[in-house]
Amino acid sequence: MTSNCSFESVDNVMRYLELVIYIPIFLFGSVLNVAALLVFCVFLRKWTESTIYMTNLALMDLLLLFPLPFKMHATNHCWHANLQLLCSALESLYFGGIYGSIFTIMCIAVDRWVAICHPFKAKQLRSPKVALGTCIGVWVMVLAAVCSTTYRFRDTSHKEFRCFHKFSEEGWRPPMIICVLVFGFLVPALVVVFCSVQTIRALKQSGQHSLQSRSCVKIIYSSLSAFLLPFTPSHLGILLQFLVHQGMIQDSGSRAGISLFIQTAMCLSNISCCLDALCYYFIAHEVRSPKHTFRISMISQRKATFSTSEV
Numbered sequence: 001m002t003s004n005c006s007f008e009s010v011d012n013v014m015r016y017l018e019l020v021i022y023i024p025i026f027l028f029g030s031v032l033n034v035a036a037l038l039v040f041c042v043f044l045r046k047w048t049e050s051t052i053y054m055t056n057l058a059l060m061d062l063l064l065l066f067p068l069p070f071k072m073h074a075t076n077h078c079w080h081a082n083l084q085l086l087c088s089a090l091e092s093l094y095f096g097g098i099y100g101s102i103f104t105i106m107c108i109a110v111d112r113w114v115a116i117c118h119p120f121k122a123k124q125l126r127s128p129k130v131a132l133g134t135c136i137g138v139w140v141m142v143l144a145a146v147c148s149t150t151y152r153f154r155d156t157s158h159k160e161f162r163c164f165h166k167f168s169e170e171g172w173r174p175p176m177i178i179c180v181l182v183f184g185f186l187v188p189a190l191v192v193v194f195c196s197v198q199t200i201r202a203l204k205q206s207g208q209h210s211l212q213s214r215s216c217v218k219i220i221y222s223s224l225s226a227f228l229l230p231f232t233p234s235h236l237g238i239l240l241q242f243l244v245h246q247g248m249i250q251d252s253g254s255r256a257g258i259s260l261f262i263q264t265a266m267c268l269s270n271i272s273c274c275l276d277a278l279c280y281y282f283i284a285h286e287v288r289s290p291k292h293t294f295r296i297s298m299i300s301q302r303k304a305t306f307s308t309s310e311v
Contacts, residue, residue, distance in 0.1 A: 029273030064097025113195035222278035237262030
């Protein structure tokens with residue numbers, strides 16, 4: 001189906017573009033995430049729900065960053081068939097880091113929504129143990145899902161192949177892509193947007209402690225940005241490329257444009273490792289104020305209760 005179209009020009013552009021994008025992301029992302037782990041694990045030493053989730057997010061970002069040098073090498077070099085297993089392992093780490101970050105950001109949004117919009121239930125639902133158990137669950141779920149699918153990305157009949165590139169038709173089967181788009185992105189995106197909107201609304205309705213409220217709003221906006229900006233274009237690209245593999249888009253020029261778009265979007269999605277640093281900064285600032293979030297939650301809940309009693 002793709003043999004009649006030439007993607008040589010796209011490949012030539014991506015050989016240089018990937019290096020230009022990946023090198024600074026790898027350097028800055030590694031420094032920022034290692035620094036975040038040092039701050040949360042060594043300097044703060046205060047294991048709240050927020051610090052546990054952010055530590056997990058930093059670990060997921062490092063999991064994504066680790067395969068990047070191999071991905072850069074694979075951009076300009078073919079790998080021998082005996083490296084198939086290594087390639088599948090690296091792809092598992094890479095995609096595990098991506099979707100681990102997505103689900104961790106979703107957990108952060110839900111945790112903050114419970115803390116601010118439902119402060120009385122938060123006493124039962126939120127705790128460091130619950131946060132730790134949730135993070136472990138994310139690791140198990142994501143790695144199990146990714147490791148069970150990445151081996152299908154390769155056509156083992158080829159003597160040489162390009163790791164992270166040119167996945168087999170098995171990797172583009174409808175059930176797999178639908179699961180990736182719906183459960184890997186769309187559902188978490190809807191949860192993050194809903195929780196963020198509700199939380200921001202509750203903070204603005206509190207009407208008190210405006211400085212503290214603004215600080216929380218900044219945390220929410222930074223988390224929302226770190227989710228939507230990198231991951232929306234890449235999953236749109238996956239959808240378009242899926243339509244190509246299903247034969248719904250057959251024009252040669254359109255297919256070449258989609259190929260360039262998805263590869264560029266996937267490259268830029270790795271910038272999430274750097275955008276998460278915004279979350280780290282605000283969370284570290286928040287942790288310095290004991291019971292910061294819970295105080296704002298109580299203000300919001302009391303005003304809502306008082307307003308209801310007047311009706």
